[in-house]
Amino acid sequence: MLYLIGLGLSDETDITVKGLEIVRKAARVYLENYTAILLVETKVLEEYYGRPVIVADREMVESDSDSILKGAETEDVAFLVVGDPYGATTHTDLTIRARELSIPTTCIPNASIMSAIGAAGLQLYNYGQTVSMVFFTDSWKPTSFYDRVKENRTIGLHTLVLLDIKVKEQSLENMARGRLIYEPPRYMTVGQCAEQMLESEEIRGENAYGPESLAVGAARVGAKGETFVSGTLKELAEGADEVLGGPLHSLVLLGRRTHELEHVFVREFALDKGRWDEVWKRDYEGRT
């Protein structure tokens, strides 16, 4: 059996009891650590499980999945995924491959940022499609996310923006010389995201949102130091990171279809409550 096991969002104790029992008995344990990361090191997991954990990078999962699936017809293989196993396309792929090999699969779900973001106080029912924001470079500023945000905003919905993480990346020079030296990991912050969103609005100019659109920044959702901060995109670009601290960050752009209860909950996190109230009353209150 191939078990796809969600690890939740923060540390080794966020695994479910059911998931932990399977990990402790499985023949092999893999950890997918490139689409998302936990806030603890792999060795912490190994100690907690009492089992060696094989770190599966993108190459292994996408090009060498048969090594992961080897023997899973007769023994149990645990494939651990940060968050919920089916949050990323890659894992659908692995399940399809298992099917082709007649290997049964079981999914043990867990918290995903896509539902845990509910802790920011905006109703999950009012979220539209989720988008991803990648690190812009001088020459590469992909704004395809912008179309999705615009679609959500047009019908009044909130948008969850998932922020880029760069783990195990090589510099162009090291890549060219074939040196397996990796850059330090980089995690996009809410401030960077808000800035890139404003830059994208300037590039596209379709008024999907603006510097005064309200948003919530989130850090380490589901973890001990979980922190939220709210304000206009401009305020978040300038002041969010200082409040939020270290990774992982996410951002939610508010839609106009916003309930009074959401306002009460989210204004508590405002960088500037007076400014929040002003923009809220002008652009959001009572809109449907």
Added chain:
Amino acid sequence: MLYLIGLGLSDETDITVKGLEIVRKAARVYLENYTAILLVETKVLEEYYGRPVIVADREMVESDSDSILKGAETEDVAFLVVGDPYGATTHTDLTIRARELSIPTTCIPNASIMSAIGAAGLQLYNYGQTVSMVFFTDSWKPTSFYDRVKENRTIGLHTLVLLDIKVKEQSLENMARGRLIYEPPRYMTVGQCAEQMLESEEIRGENAYGPESLAVGAARVGAKGETFVSGTLKELAEGADEVLGGPLHSLVLLGRRTHELEHVFVREFALDKGRWDEVWKRDYEGRT
């Protein structure tokens, strides 16, 4: 401290290790069991936790939350929620009340149907807003969900439809006579939902979808007997329930913005693969 603890979707072992540790030490343990239910009885939870569990019905949570919060300034109160704690509005409300009383709160997230539905094989990124379907009666057929589905379909997105559960409902007669006698619980099935969706399309007539729109029915997501079935809405209305078996059910209506990989994954569950392929090729393949 008020702990809002997600229980996940199926049984007593779906709680996270972190959540379980808190439950076992908390001064009081409440279980919210009216917005969603687990597939096991409360007494199974009590035995597993080794703790008494106070069942909190809607009335207690909405009108008597101060009894839940009593003493939480100095001791730990665990409030257990099926799925993820912030899936429903009610719990935002409880947090706001705790804030007013200066009681700190911590959320322990867990799997929600909103992300666990990823196991049906449709990418979570391609879902729009989630809607709820209530039991229609002869005189009450609320089609407000229809507008939301139409919005999602217009921009090509999938729609998760959460199905009504009726727990601890009184008959009109018993209510009128003040008799606290409750009807047996009722859980909407995928077949009933598909039928009501088709009825709603007939009432509204705006072509948000039709009898040949593709959909996936899901039963007991995240539990041992997890089952999926796919087909046109008409096929699901007629044949889904026999395949799916007992509660809880959910339905996903496909959007046209559908990846080939999603097709491969979902056609495996088709009631009639030939028919699925035919409709897929005609109405979905290659649409953006």
